[in-house]
Amino acid sequence: MASFHFDLVSPEKLAFSGEVDQVDVPGVEGDFGVLAGHAPVVAAIRPGILTITTGGKHEKIIVLGGLAEVSEKGLTVLADVATSLTELDRAKFAETISDMEESLKEHEGSELDQAIERLDHFKSIQQQLNSTAMH
Amino acid sequence: MASLKDMRVRIASTKATQKITKAMQMVAASRLRRAQQAAEAARPYADKMSAVISNIAGAAAGSPGAPALLAGTGKDQVHLLLVCTGERGLSGAFNSSIVRLARERAQALMAQGKEVKFFCVGRKGYEQLRRLFDRQIVEHLDLRSVRQLGFVNAEDIAKKVLARFDAGEFDVCTLFYAQFKSVIAQIPTAQQIIPLVVEEKAASGPATSYEYEPEEDELLSGLLPRNIAVQIFRALLENNASFYGAQMSSMDNATRNAGEMIRKQTQIYNRTRQAQITKELIEIISGAEAV
Numbered sequence: 245m246a247s248f249h250f251d252l253v254s255p256e257k258l259a260f261s262g263e264v265d266q267v268d269v270p271g272v273e274g275d276f277g278v279l280a281g282h283a284p285v286v287a288a289i290r291p292g293i294l295t296i297t298t299g300g301k302h303e304k305i306i307v308l309g310g311l312a313e314v315s316e317k318g319l320t321v322l323a324d325v326a327t328s329l330t331e332l333d334r335a336k337f338a339e340t341i342s343d344m345e346e347s348l349k350e351h352e353g354s355e356l357d358q359a360i361e362r363l364d365h366f367k368s369i370q371q372q373l374n375s376t377a378m379h
Numbered sequence: 380m381a382s383l384k385d386m387r388v389r390i391a392s393t394k395a396t397q398k399i400t401k402a403m404q405m406v407a408a409s410r411l412r413r414a415q416q417a418a419e420a421a422r423p424y425a426d427k428m429s430a431v432i433s434n435i436a437g438a439a440a441g442s443p444g445a446p447a448l449l450a451g452t453g454k455d456q457v458h459l460l461l462v463c464t465g466e467r468g469l470s471g472a473f474n475s476s477i478v479r480l481a482r483e484r485a486q487a488l489m490a491q492g493k494e495v496k497f498f499c500v501g502r503k504g505y506e507q508l509r510r511l512f513d514r515q516i517v518e519h520l521d522l523r524s525v526r527q528l529g530f531v532n533a534e535d536i537a538k539k540v541l542a543r544f545d546a547g548e549f550d551v552c553t554l555f556y557a558q559f560k561s562v563i564a565q566i567p568t569a570q571q572i573i574p575l576v577v578e579e580k581a582a583s584g585p586a587t588s589y590e591y592e593p594e595e596d597e598l599l600s601g602l603l604p605r606n607i608a609v610q611i612f613r614a615l616l617e618n619n620a621s622f623y624g625a626q627m628s629s630m631d632n633a634t635r636n637a638g639e640m641i642r643k644q645t646q647i648y649n650r651t652r653q654a655q656i657t658k659e660l661i662e663i664i665s666g667a668e669a670v
Contacts, residue, residue: 251423253423253424253427254424254530255421255424255425255530255533255609255612256417256420256421256529256530257420258420258423271592272592272593273592273593283590284588284589284590285589285590285591285592286431286434286435286589286590286591286592286598287591287592288592288593288598288601311428311431311602313427313431313589315589320427322424322427322428322431324530
């Protein structure tokens with residue numbers, strides 16, 4: 245399987261860099277998989293789980309929004325926050341969600357819509373986390 | 380003439396000062412390493428971000444519907460100077476050189492009849508600017524309680540700046556910080572962040588034609604505010620590294636000065652002591668001769 249270069253950068257660090265076979269990116273308009281030789285794309289990312297596949301092994305990384313760029317040099321993901329699934333503190337994540345629910349009251353108009361949308365993304369991440377924890 | 384005891388006390392106190400400056404130098408050196416790593420880790424993100432933005436913005440800048448963050452408000456009457464300085468002193472000319480650059484810019488702008496407002500990040504810059512432009516400082520923020528600079532701090536500042544921009548309080552925003560070149564060279568820099576200055580791309584063949592998802596203008600309107608936060612974050616990190624660099628070299632100077640001072644004081648002390656012994660001997664001898 246042809247591999248390509250993948251960089252995952254967050255403002256604070258370079259979270260991942262290396263040759264990979266496939267990356268599944270949670271785009272704003274739907275998830276999409278990137279393989280070697282993908283057409284050049286710039287896409288916004290929603291909060292979700294990014295899956296990196298290398299030699300049959302999967303690595304899951306939680307990204308909270310950002311930007312993905314595919315060029316002939318490979319894929320670059322600029323993530324606002326990137327946390328590896330294994331490093332994630334689930335209790336803290338649940339706390340963030342309840343904080344967001346609390347603060348919903350403070351928003352109004354289009355800001356409220358955005359906050360709700362963001363909260364939904366967070367909840368779907370949590371749901372996926374809990375379902376993967378079962379098996 | 381100070382007595383010998385006074386001199387001993389003075390030498391001891393200079394030595395104590397030297398120990399402090401030496402310790403500060405070493406602390407600054409170790410923090411510098413960490414700050415430098417953080418600044419370097421942030422670079423790929425900021426570089427990539429500006430590359431993507433300039434790619435999209437190049438196409439969007441000409442169109443009439445371009446967002447205000449890119450095209451500007453069409454005026455340049457009110458300027459906001461976002462001045463980032465350190466929280467602490469004892470770092471040579473670090474804080475004052477940033478403040479000087481901002482002050483000169485402000486005075487030049489005011490001479491042209493423009494209105495100038497300040498947003499101070501960092502205590503030292505605020506204290507210095509307050510003396511001259513007290514009424515023009517619209518906001519100040521200190522990051523004293525922040526132990527580790529995170530992206531959230533930059534986002535926080537960006538949010539405040541953008542809120543003021545949306546309220547139409549200013550037309551142009553310029554960021555002031557010290558760029559970290561090396562331990563001995565920190566360059567005070569002014570960077571215009573609103574409206575965004577798109578760098579001319581080097582003529583290195585045709586640019587890749589991307590597909591955009593969602594559409595370009597929607598993507599751009601999300602990216603531009605983000606870019607402000609990224610640029611501020613980078614400035615803060617550069618500033619932090621510069622601060623420790625400046626502190627390290629100024630504390631190194633202070634330690635060396637203290638060493639020099641101790642040497643001189645010890646010499647005077649020894650001379651005085653010897654003179655006193657000689658004087659006592661003369662008194663004893665001449666006393667003995669008189670008998």
